[in-house]
Amino acid sequence: MRVRTRGYWLYLVPSLVLFVAVIVVPFLMNVGASFTRWSGVGTPRWIGFDNYARLLEDERFWQSFQHNVGLIVAMAVVPTAIGLVLAAALFDYIGKRFGPRTASALRAAYYLPQVLPVAVAGVVWGWLLHPSYGAVNEMLGLDLDWLGDPDLALATVMAVMVWFQLGYPVVIFMAGLQRVDPAYYEAAEIDGASWFRRFWHITIPQIRPEIFVVLLTCTIAALKVFGPIFVLTRGGPGNATMVPSYFSYLNFFQKSNVGYGSAIATVLALIIIVVTFLFLRVQEREQ
Amino acid sequence: MRGPGRWAVLAALAVLAVVMLFPFALVALNAVKSPADYSTQGPLALPDGLYLQGLVDFWNRVGFGGKLWNSFVISGSVAVLAVVLSVLNAYALGIGRVKGRLSILVLFLVANTLPQEALAYPLYYLAKAVGLYDTQLAVIIVMTVIQAAFGTYLLSAVLGQFPKEILEAAAIDGAGRLRALWQIVVPISRPTLNVLLIFFFIWTWNEFFLPLVFLISNDTQTVPVALAVLQGEKYMDATMSSASALLGIVPAVAFFLIFQRTLTRGVTVGAIK
Numbered sequence: 068m069r070v071r072t073r074g075y076w077l078y079l080v081p082s083l084v085l086f087v088a089v090i091v092v093p094f095l096m097n098v099g100a101s102f103t104r105w106s107g108v109g110t111p112r113w114i115g116f117d118n119y120a121r122l123l124e125d126e127r128f129w130q131s132f133q134h135n136v137g138l139i140v141a142m143a144v145v146p147t148a149i150g151l152v153l154a155a156a157l158f159d160y161i162g163k164r165f166g167p168r169t170a171s172a173l174r175a176a177y178y179l180p181q182v183l184p185v186a187v188a189g190v191v192w193g194w195l196l197h198p199s200y201g202a203v204n205e206m207l208g209l210d211l212d213w214l215g216d217p218d219l220a221l222a223t224v225m226a227v228m229v230w231f232q233l234g235y236p237v238v239i240f241m242a243g244l245q246r247v248d249p250a251y252y253e254a255a256e257i258d259g260a261s262w263f264r265r266f267w268h269i270t271i272p273q274i275r276p277e278i279f280v281v282l283l284t285c286t287i288a289a290l291k292v293f294g295p296i297f298v299l300t301r302g303g304p305g306n307a308t309m310v311p312s313y314f315s316y317l318n319f320f321q322k323s324n325v326g327y328g329s330a331i332a333t334v335l336a337l338i339i340i341v342v343t344f345l346f347l348r349v350q351e352r353e354q
Numbered sequence: 355m356r357g358p359g360r361w362a363v364l365a366a367l368a369v370l371a372v373v374m375l376f377p378f379a380l381v382a383l384n385a386v387k388s389p390a391d392y393s394t395q396g397p398l399a400l401p402d403g404l405y406l407q408g409l410v411d412f413w414n415r416v417g418f419g420g421k422l423w424n425s426f427v428i429s430g431s432v433a434v435l436a437v438v439l440s441v442l443n444a445y446a447l448g449i450g451r452v453k454g455r456l457s458i459l460v461l462f463l464v465a466n467t468l469p470q471e472a473l474a475y476p477l478y479y480l481a482k483a484v485g486l487y488d489t490q491l492a493v494i495i496v497m498t499v500i501q502a503a504f505g506t507y508l509l510s511a512v513l514g515q516f517p518k519e520i521l522e523a524a525a526i527d528g529a530g531r532l533r534a535l536w537q538i539v540v541p542i543s544r545p546t547l548n549v550l551l552i553f554f555f556i557w558t559w560n561e562f563f564l565p566l567v568f569l570i571s572n573d574t575q576t577v578p579v580a581l582a583v584l585q586g587e588k589y590m591d592a593t594m595s596s597a598s599a600l601l602g603i604v605p606a607v608a609f610f611l612i613f614q615r616t617l618t619r620g621v622t623v624g625a626i627k
């Protein structure tokens with residue numbers, strides 16, 4: 068019996084209406100605004116590509132993307148690398164010698180920062196890193212202004228983000244290792260392969276899809292990062308931790324440069340769309 | 355590494371666990387420390403006694419109960435509404451296999467990954483125009499669409515595997531499409547829908563950017579927004595700050611503990627977000 072498919076369209080109607088109102092129209096309005104000079108009140112004035120030309124020459128814009136690269140390292144690259152070692156150690160070593168309960172307790176400890184709202188994680192670290200009463204200086208016997216010193220601020224934010232992000236790859240990779248055939252590990256162990264060889268030749272190739280998913284989702288998250296910057300540094304000191312999302316927010320809501328802010332947001336959106344498509348393409352190929 | 359070596363590995367991993375958990379412990383320790391105690395002993399010492407006044411003062415000053423309620427109303431509404439929309443969409447895309455389903459799915463996925471900065475100003479402008487600015491309804495509508503975009507992507511794949519025979523049997527029995535959805539598809543997919551519901555709730559609870567833009571008055575703010583904008587207030591001294599951090603941590607950790615089993619089963623599902 069053939070099930071007719073035409074009537075199913077009806078079920079998409081509520082979402083499509085909302086989708087157009089909340090995503091499509093605002094996105095097009097944002098792109099439109101990026102070609103204007105507009106303070107948010109009155110009539111926008113059409114200025115063509117001037118905002119984009121100005122972006123290319125704006126040192127702060129380039130710096131903000133450089134900082135994004137740093138955050139990709141801190142949120143995607145480093146957590147993936149450390150997460151791989153931790154997941155393999157917990158799964159292939161601790162789990163076997165000390166039991167699965169020990170392994171999952173450690174996993175839960177690494178994962179706990181991930182459950183926090185990222186703004187709350189920022190509040191926690193803002194307090195820990197406070198230059199006069201913070202616990203970090205007290206513990207290390209130092210007297211540094213971690214978030215207020217332009218040479219330190221970005222590195223400090225990066226370290227906080229490693230702490231926040233680390234648990235995510237550990238959990239995903241350990242879940243991925245569950246589906247690896249244990250025979251691989253048993254055979255390798257009988258052959259006397261060292262832990263490192265098993266890690267390199269079994270663990271990494273077997274969970275390649277997970278590694279890929281984690282790297283890409285974390286890269287997108289790093290490109291969008293806003294909350295920690297808002298809470299910890301507001302892009303400062305100077306522009307030491309400025310990122311595109313905060314830079315556009317600043318132009319929208321504090322400087323009333325809506326056109327310029329829209330141009331920044333549009334560029335960021337395009338970069339993220341490209342990364343998303345890259346992700347879909349490779350995911351398709353993997354399957 | 356049979357002998358003492360294995361204890362060294364365990365010790366190294368345990369040290370890392372302590373480092374990861376240390377900020378939580380410090381926050382808890384200092385949130386119950388009196389300001390006088392903090393200024394003489396510093397942040398690392400154990401508190402002299404249990405001093406709850408800092409927490410109480412902070413709670414009352416910011417009306418924290420109200421913030422919790424706001425977060426709860428927004429996250430709960432978004433979770434329910436987004437699951438409803440996801441089910442309707444996935445029914446059409448996964449089971450109905452309407453034409454152009456692949457492009458619709460990609461569109462939804464892109465909508466979910468789009469930076470909210472690229473929507474924020476027009477949304478702010480439109481919300482003001484229709485009188486929804488600074489209302490929770492505005493945040494609920496926008497977040498529902500964004501979460502449902504992801505839910506649709508995920509649930510369509512799940513419903514794509516739905517056993518056709520059951521639906522055909524129902525059709526022969528004369529069940530209409532809406533009844534088949536409500537009485538067959540939804541009950542059978544309940545476990546997946548529960549995971550989605552919990553994810554949507556927690557993701558919305560943790561959301562920061564859009565609530566920050568939309569909710570400017572004290573009466574409407576959510577927990578993360580309130581805690582973030584209070585940073586740097588004059589009365590936020592060392593112990594008050596740790597009290598505020600603790601009040602932000604407790605609900606998040608509580609959700610984690612309550613939903614842990616569902617979440618660890620479902621976290622791989624969330625991996626594509």
